[in-house]
Amino acid sequence: MQQNAEEKKVNILYFTSFGTLKGGGQRSLFYLLRGLNRDLFNPVVVCPEPGDLVDNLRALGIDTLVMPFKRFRQLSVSFVVWIFRLIRARRINLVHTDAPAETFYAGIAARLAGVPLIWHIRVSDAGPADRLLAVLATRLFMVASSLRMRFPSTPDDKLVPIINGIDVAEFDARPLVGIRGEIGVGSSTLLIGCVGRLEEMKGQEYLIRAVKLLSGRVGDFRILLLGAAEGNYRKKLMTLMRELKVDGYFIDLGFRQDTPGIIKELDFLVSASSFGEGLSRVILEAMAAGKPVVATAVGGAAEVIEEGLTGYVVPARDPQALSEAMLRLLTDPARRREFGVQGRRRVEDHFCLADNIATTERLYLEIMQSGR
Structure with a gap:
């Protein structure tokens, strides 16, 4: 019975840019993962370095890996392969990233594995790879509606504003x-x-x-x-x-x-x-x-x-x-x-944290059901 319950969970692979809780983005991710309904979702997190974010996630029983990320200019095929194998080994159903470099590598791996990817936009300034990354992503979560201006050629239904929440x-x-x-x-x-x-x-x-x-x-x-x-x-x-x-x-x-x-x-x-x-x-x-x-x-x-x-x-x-x-x-x-x-x-x-988490969970399920 326990095995069947585990098999029904949505396995989500998260990438975040730092292993510490010094940044607001990492704190927001921590609060989301801490409040995530673990009866429905099974998170796996990849951080590029050790730190208190890694320690706190592991203390919550969340599978957290430390793997240095590759930069764009390195064009690392081996990093794509590593992510692809991780997706397959952990039976990942959905990938959630928060910065351009990991979105690039995870986006390619997710495409090869046939799983959707969410790119979480926390910065308002445009980047040189935005158009490519928006194509790789199934959905773009934005911390504010105004960030739509960063993606003028991306369809509106692909852009989802979710403002952070506070407990x-x-x-x-x-x-x-x-x-x-x-x-x-x-x-x-x-x-x-x-x-x-x-x-x-x-x-x-x-x-x-x-x-x-x-x-x-x-x-x-x-x-x-x-x-x-x-x-x-x-x-x-x-x-x-x-x-x-x-x-x-x-x-x-x-x-x-x-x-x-x-x-x-x-x-x-x-x-x-x-x-x-x-x-x-x-x-x-x-x-x-x-x-x-x-x-x-x-x-x-x-x-x-x-x-x-x-x-x-x-x-x-x-x-x-x-x-x-x-x-x-x-x-x-x-x-x-x-x-x-x-x-x-x-x-x-x-801006209630519980509402923020509930909205995110609902969107996860919608993306899984629709495949986009």
Whole structure:
């Protein structure tokens, strides 16, 4: 009986770009796999490196393999063969990828094996192989509807928006950190978070320039930078802070496992992405924590933030517009509270993790039944 039940499950092979949980895409995948109905679906995951994502998936009893991925330019036939054999050995019914290189190799292997492939789009900027990869994919899941613009020649029925979900109860259970005591500031100092890897795409340099425009115009505040750093870009940011004489406003906390607890202690969040962002998961996390958000109009930010109700969406790479939106929140505590309440309500009503998982499972079954 047990063997028959196992044979009826849909075996899904997942590829993800990193073996750690530092990125929003990997955290979203982890939450999906943790909540997946294991009576219906049997996940197998391939990561390119060891890390805490691999460890956490294995702790859940999910078959997780570590295999370094090949790049496009390597044109590795052996990697295609390895994936094809894995599909056959594990009786895979469906493949789910999240980045171009593995989509290329897995897409060819899936075609050869006669199984459908889902490419999960988490970045808004087009890539040179988009047209080919869209042909290899059976369906493209997108973290925001606005990402349709990346695929102008792909039929609409092949593009499926599925915005990430948040488990608000789990988020509520995360403990506070006491970050004010840690960094040595009092309750009168406003705390603004900027969460994400320090890299050009995240646009922290425009936040620094916005802070220069705010300098001397408002009361005391600090910007908490939370995220791992790309070395050269971090040096560029630190140099810019010193040149503009705003380094005293910034505290670089690096990557923190307790970031959710820190978010709960912020006054508001800024997402300053300059390009490429599909939908920053931290926007939803801040709203779940009841915090207003100022974000740039990159990817799906405007699909989540209700302008003037839960936060503000401003043009990318525009320090003036960013500083004006920040100023409105810095100077109006009642507005901050109201935006936070409305943001929390919006996450509860529209971006629930359970609904996200249920939608994904339904689409898996539809793709299996229709074959496309």
